[in-house]
Amino acid sequence: MQIACFFLLGTFLLTLQTTLFTSIPSWMGTPELLFILIVFVAIRMKTYEGAILVLLYGMIMDVFSGLYLGLYPGAYLLLFFLIRVVSKHLLITETTHQPPLVATSYLFIYATISFFSVILDNNQSGLIWSWWKLLLQTFILALLAIPFFHLYDLLFNTVKNFTRKKHSLLRPKSGNRFIT
Amino acid sequence: MRRKGKRYQPLSKILLLGFCIALFMILVVSTAGNKEFNSPHKFVLEIIGTAQAGVTSVLSSCKNVWYGYVALWDVRKENNRLQKELQEYKAINIKYREAMAVSVRLEKLLEMKESLPPPTLTAQIIGKDPSQWFRTIIIDRGASDGVEKGMPVVTAAGVVGQVMNTAPHYSKVLLANDPSSAIDGLVQETRAQGIIKGKDNIYKLHYVFKNSEVIPGDQIVTSGLGGVFPKGLPIGTVSKVENNRRGMFQQIEVLPAVNFTQLEYLIIIMKSNSLAE
Numbered sequence: 001m002q003i004a005c006f007f008l009l010g011t012f013l014l015t016l017q018t019t020l021f022t023s024i025p026s027w028m029g030t031p032e033l034l035f036i037l038i039v040f041v042a043i044r045m046k047t048y049e050g051a052i053l054v055l056l057y058g059m060i061m062d063v064f065s066g067l068y069l070g071l072y073p074g075a076y077l078l079l080f081f082l083i084r085v086v087s088k089h090l091l092i093t094e095t096t097h098q099p100p101l102v103a104t105s106y107l108f109i110y111a112t113i114s115f116f117s118v119i120l121d122n123n124q125s126g127l128i129w130s131w132w133k134l135l136l137q138t139f140i141l142a143l144l145a146i147p148f149f150h151l152y153d154l155l156f157n158t159v160k161n162f163t164r165k166k167h168s169l170l171r172p173k174s175g176n177r178f179i180t
Numbered sequence: 181m182r183r184k185g186k187r188y189q190p191l192s193k194i195l196l197l198g199f200c201i202a203l204f205m206i207l208v209v210s211t212a213g214n215k216e217f218n219s220p221h222k223f224v225l226e227i228i229g230t231a232q233a234g235v236t237s238v239l240s241s242c243k244n245v246w247y248g249y250v251a252l253w254d255v256r257k258e259n260n261r262l263q264k265e266l267q268e269y270k271a272i273n274i275k276y277r278e279a280m281a282v283s284v285r286l287e288k289l290l291e292m293k294e295s296l297p298p299p300t301l302t303a304q305i306i307g308k309d310p311s312q313w314f315r316t317i318i319i320d321r322g323a324s325d326g327v328e329k330g331m332p333v334v335t336a337a338g339v340v341g342q343v344m345n346t347a348p349h350y351s352k353v354l355l356a357n358d359p360s361s362a363i364d365g366l367v368q369e370t371r372a373q374g375i376i377k378g379k380d381n382i383y384k385l386h387y388v389f390k391n392s393e394v395i396p397g398d399q400i401v402t403s404g405l406g407g408v409f410p411k412g413l414p415i416g417t418v419s420k421v422e423n424n425r426r427g428m429f430q431q432i433e434v435l436p437a438v439n440f441t442q443l444e445y446l447i448i449i450m451k452s453n454s455l456a457e
Contacts (some may be wrong), residue, residue, distance in 0.1 A: 011227075011228055011231070012231075014228065014310065015228060015231045015232055015307075016235070017292060017310040018232055018307035018308055018309070018310050018318070019232050019235040019236050019239065019307055019308075020235060020239065021308070021310070022307075022308040022310075023239070026441070030310065032310065034310075036348075048197055048201070049203070052200070052201065059220070059221075060224055060228065061222070061310075061311075062221065063217070063221050063225050063228070064225075064228070064307060064309065064310065064316075064318065064352075065222045065310055065311040065313075065314055065316065065355065066311065066313065066316070067215055067314060067316075067344070067358075067360055068214070068215060069214050069215070069216075069217075069221070070209070070214070098434060108236075110312070113311075113313055117314075119321060130312070130380065133312055134312070137312060161330045166248045180355060
């Protein structure tokens with residue numbers, strides 16, 4: 001249920017990013033809401049659920065962006081497991097740490113995708129690298145991190161409560177009313 | 181009994197999950213590094229492409245309403261300007277007609293092989309690449325319309341790119357300003373040949389020898405080599421030429437003939453057999 005909900009949310013965000021947000025002038029940057037969702041999934045969801053979702057997001061991104069397939073799933077999974085490992089040792093799940101976490105993750109993914117696309121292309125073509133755009137995007141993502149983390153958190157808890165209620169209704173009751 | 185059941189239930193779940201993950205991993209690993217879409221990719225493009233087409237149609241109708249209203253403000257001034265332009269173009273058109281008639285007559289005299297222009301198909305852009313690294317777009321025409329991989333995509337202004345992947349109703353196009361794109365071009369005036377490659381919002385013309393004469397303002401057109409783009413399509417205008425001491429080639433920057441930020445409708449040049457069938 002959670003996976004399906006967040007998968008639909010991811011596809012909805014990607015649709016927005018590829019249609020509505022492309023009309024925003026490039027000097028204003030693009031709000032990459034799907035990326036914030038990926039970082040959220042890495043922090044809040046269980047490992048296997050999160051890994052599946054991130055893999056699916058990557059596969060969808062492969063269709064709508066880039067030339068080589070497998071680039072996004074690989075990079076996103078790498079980021080996912082990196083965040084999982086780091087979050088075990090550091091308190092990065094706190095609200096105050098969300099903007100720097102999202103910003104650092106974006107820098108990591110930017111470098112990873114650039115690196116692998118150069119490798120896959122056998123260094124035949126140059127790379128679109130703009131420090132100005134990179135810093136602008138990082139800043140926008142850091143700015144949007146807290147409100148969107150709250151929004152995703154709200155959805156996450158709603159789905160979780162709904163699933164719990166549904167399970168408790170479907171669970172067969174024992175004959176003894178005193179044992180719950 | 182209940183405890184035993186509880187022990188086995190997670191195991192089956194884990195097995196199912198492991199199976200799913202293994203399937204996904206096989207899919208990812210088998211396609212990694214490829215450029216061709218497989219069935220799941222085509223399916224995703226079909227589903228999300230439909231959503232994109234819906235959002236784009238809503239957006240364009242909103243835009244039409246807004247621009248339809250705003251355009252009325254300067255309509256008289258615009259009309260006068262267009263009337264003037266029309267007169268100028270009419271005069272140019274008469275000259276071209278005359279030239280065309282001469283050309284046809286000469287072709288007949290020379291018994292040249294009849295060359296028909298290739299069939300075309302119009303398409304609308306429904307989605308753009310959301311990333312910072314690549315320059316691709318999604319269009320609302322696919323394999324069911326006869327679109328095939330490698331077909332050139334243009335506008336009236338010039339070259340836009342070429343079809344990269346197709347699904348039944350939607351296709352992905354690699355724009356000419358992507359660094360991975362390479363188009364055979366030539367300088368219209370001097371016929372010096374080179375390869376046009378994208379570099380963010382401009383092109384770079386590579387492999388033009390230093391002894392070839394290229395100056396800012398020269399027009400670059402497709403050379404027709406490679407068989408992808410027809411000959412003579414406008415690519416852009418030379419904006420900067422540098423001759424370094426080292427190396428055999430000139431460093432040439434080209435301003436695209438097409439404004440990539442304002443693309444909406446495109447023309448796909450079909451291969452001769454695609455539409456004919």
